[in-house]
Amino acid sequence: MKLRTKLWLLLVVSTAASMILFGFSSVWIGKVANKGYALFQLNPLAQSVVDLVEQQPVFGPDTVKPILDQAHAEHPAIRWMWLDDQGRSIYDTAGLNPVYSFKDLAMLMQQLPKSYLTDADVHVLTQTDKDGKSYFLLLSLPASAMKQGEVYFLIRKISSLLTLTIPLILAFSLPFLLAIWLFSSINRRIRKLNRALNQLNIQHDSPTVTLIDASKDELGQISRHYNEMALRIRSQFTEIQQFESKRKLLLSNLSHDLRTPLTTMLGCAEMIRTGNYKDQHELQSRAKIILQRCRYMDKLLDQMLDISRLDADDLTLRLAHHNLSEIVRKIAVEYFMILDGGQVVLDVDTPDEDIHLYMDAPLIERALRNLLDNAIRYGKDGRYLGIRLTADGQSVSVIVKDKGKGIPPEHQAHIFERFYRVDSGRSGEGLGIGLAIVKDISLAHQGNVELSSTPNVETVFRIKLPC
Template sequence: MVTILSLIIILLIGIILLQFYNKKVRSRSLAYLHKKLQSILTTETSERLLIVTDDQELKSILIAINHLLDSNHKIKATYDRTEDSMRKMLSNISHDLKTPLTVILGYIEILKIDTSLNDKEKEQLLNKLQMKANEVLELIHKFFDLAKLESGDKDIQLTKINVSEICRKNILSYFEHLTMNHFAVDINIPEKDLYALGNEEVLDRILSNLLSNAITYGVDGKMVGVSVKEHGAFISIDIIDKGKGIDEIHIDRVFERMYTLEDSRNRIYQGSGLGLTITKRLVEALGGEIHLKSRPYEKTVFTVMLRKISY
């Protein structure tokens, strides 16, 4: 009896000591976690918490904290990129508005102080003033358009649209300009009408942006093409040229807001760095996708994918 009682007491003491040891280990681990977590948050590193333990509850906490740290790191990286983008945007807005405004002020100064100007010369200066003022106004509209698209304030109604007809209309609107400037025009649009979910006005603007882009940057290749095809549940629209193209290292960035590489096609609107960004946002507003493939001086293709609708 005494032996059994002694064994029970020893067992209880062992359990108490084990619980005490586990509690001490857990307290030490929690203290380390707190200290390490504070250090990670203070120094803003991308470290993760690593502790070898058999404590399942502690493991669950570690996994959850590491998920939060990963999420926080991604959010911070996105925030840093956005801040950098905004700084570039403000710098570009300042530069792009300053240039035409300086010219405008110069013309006004001439009109004020040069009394020798005749009526014809004054009219020419006023026409130049109007042209530069319109340039500033157009640029401001582009900035506001992008702001509306990115904030979701621009209401775009989606309906069934005739992609074939819209593409024919847009390439034909440039046909005379292209032929007068000795461009070869390659039109590959099927005779049957293809329909997609979209908005005609928005698709007109997308195509206008991309065709203007192809003409401006494809001038060396003297070729612009439009191709419309069915791809399963989608309709693809290819805008093609054979100009200077875009190097592979820049392809992933040309749609970024305010990406202003001097040789990039994203400087459509007087160097504002908004052209392809606005185009991409418009495509996304239609529930579509836009992709780019480019081999400089061989073939550059912007592909717009829209969701197909049955006839």
């Protein structure tokens, strides 16, 4: 069943049920909470007693007394008096037997509507005839014995019933119409949301359905959440596609990067096995090539392991106080030995006073080595490698600088993304994750990494960590 049908059924059934409930509850509550005599009950009650008296042969005290006493026993709150045409009391259940003049009786009846709305006694006068004489039955009861609330509608013609039903219909129709308007509006907005969800597509070229709903209720919030969700899903799908494309390129590059050194190693090993070399110097040269290619392949496997760890979010910090200056000096010595004999100038600048930091030393060392390897691999043409350590009381900076070919401006915004390589061809080595690891390590330490590069002039990487 559709929501619109459910809403219509709910409105119709609830309206009918409310009217029935109103009628039954009014009657029931009136009987329970509004006890007493109703004004319309007194006249029939008095007439029933007069009918009993009229059956008697004479209207004397002996014949009237049993009937009035019986009525008083059944209705003890009512005082019953039988009067003759002179206003004299023939019998009074209260035993007072007063005498009323015509004026007195007229005043009782004249003040009845007004006295009924006050705390005065209520009187009902009923007349009958016997042997050419008039007799009267007078009922008197206190206001406390009457119902405390009564509503009467006097209808002489059916057409006059419209004066009651039309206001009643209008009274019930107004909330009904307002509910219809509200439910129709909600149903229309839900249909728009449902249609937008059905048309949601994460592909690039598919149109984006944007819901415009300025209201601040729950449906308005859901519509705005839908718009944000649709944009987020499409953006994430685009990122996944790019990531998958880079992953495929990674596998292709990895296959080439492993096959090329492996082919070289096989050729050198075969030459050594067959003894097909000129002298001892050529033998050492071939062995050195095998060693270099083995180290290169070992570095590739380490990078593959890094990829697995990044995918598994296995970057757990083990923080402790360490001497960052000592770590920088130790690494600088190692790279000085690596660069010894080459034409690259190593420039190291650290403060005289050691800098101690609360950090994960192996991870920081790994990040620094990645920057240094990157500078040597791509900036060696500048023949300069600088390492600098600074502190300003708020943060500590580890700076790696080279003067090589640098990074073009159009690549600088993406250089820290996984698998991103400035050179998409095969001239460069590596898998494009070294700088991504540096960024992850910096962020894990609540810091960041910055890049400033002017091609063929200077390229600076700065790891900034809070003190």
